[in-house]
Amino acid sequence: MESEDSVRLRLEELHKDLGKKQRFEEAVSTIISLLQDRYPTASPSLRKSFYSVICRVATVLKTRFTAPGFWLSGLKLFEFSLSLLSEHSERQHLQACVAQAKEILHQIDNPSPSPESTSNGGYLFEGHLTVDPEPPQPQWLVQSNLLTAAAAALSNAESSQSPAENSNTSETVANILQALNGNFDDVIDGIINFETDSGTPKVPPASKEVVAKLPVITITEEVLAKLGKDVQCAICRENLAVDDKMQELPCKHTFHPPCLKPWLDEHNSCPICRYELPTDDHKYESWKEREKEAEEERKGAANAVRGGEFMYI
Incomplete structure (x- = not known):
């Protein structure tokens, strides 16, 4: 039987193979075999190595290889891993991976009909029949x-x-x-x-147009060396690897695109520095502009008071 060091080296090689499209499915199949043979008797450190490579599969699926065949391989791995892993946080993450894989495969198998194919595909607007269905009334x-x-x-x-x-x-x-x-x-x-109890509005999701225009960069060997070996996506906590796609906010912090979009929908702020993106909510943007003007007035009044104090000294 292979030593744990040998298994760990194989997992590191598989971690690299997962980034190659033509070797992804074979690598996933090998991971399942190794899990079956070695995980039950593995030491805690080797189990962490197994979990790390499973997380890598999830990241690659979300950021790079999105075809149905890849997702089927990933789903098989996630479901098999659930039968072995016992740590609560790891199982929660795997359950989320299983749910996402099933949802994506269901959407591929059952695509939603296009507006043109529906019987009530359009509505009359300013004398013209639109293509999209009529939006719900506020x-x-x-x-x-x-x-x-x-x-x-x-x-x-x-x-x-x-x-x-x-x-x-x-x-x-x-x-x-x-x-x-x-x-x-x-x-x-x-x-x-x-509005919350303090009178501060709840921050709406980030503007879809703004998010779509955020630049996407690819992690290279040079970039990874500059960032450091253990640099992570601050949302999913997965270590970055060469060829990962990362989306950059105006504050220059980067995250996996599939991680960033749901985060901005819920929080609309950088997880690191709390930089806030524009929204499509005109009421909220007007409130924010009023607050900005009010803050400038408060600062001006405070400066005037301080100036008056200096005059009387």
Whole structure:
């Protein structure tokens, strides 16, 4: 039987092979065989080496090799690894990898229909039929339309003398009020989500257009040597390797593109320095501009006070 040092060297070679498209699937298959043969009796340090190479598979799938065949190989590895690994944090990560692989393979097998293929593919806008489906109405507009309909129904009821018509109108108003009540919770949630208890708005996701234009760089031997051997993506904590694709924020910090997008959707700030990207939310951007102006006024007032103090000294 091979010594643990020999297995560790093989894992390091496989780690490199995972970056080569023509050898990726063979490397994954070899990792599964090694897991089956050596993981149950492996030392804690060797188990960490196994987990590291499994994480590398996940990173390569998310950043480079996205074809269905590669994802199928990765899914097989992740599911097999789950039957062996026992550490809670490692199992959580693998469960997330399994879920992502299944989701991606499902999307490939069941692509969503294009707008042109749907029966209600467009809507009339300024005299022209659009290609995309009509976007959902904002909740405030839904509420306004329901209130208008309720008012109109009550007005008709007042002018009507027929008991039958009054009965139909009462039923209509009841239905409108029920719909109004159903939408009310959504509107309140929107208000609560926009402002916290301190009056500071919740930061919306980063602008999709801005994120799409962020530069993508490829890690080379020279770049890796400059960054250091153990440099990581600050989001997934995976060590960087040669040929990794990294997306660069204006603050010059870089992250794996598949890691960065969901992070910016939820937090919209650099995980390292908290640099904030522009959003598509005009209300939030207006608030931010007002805060900036108010901060400048506060600084100006503070400087004026300090200047006055110096005059009286």
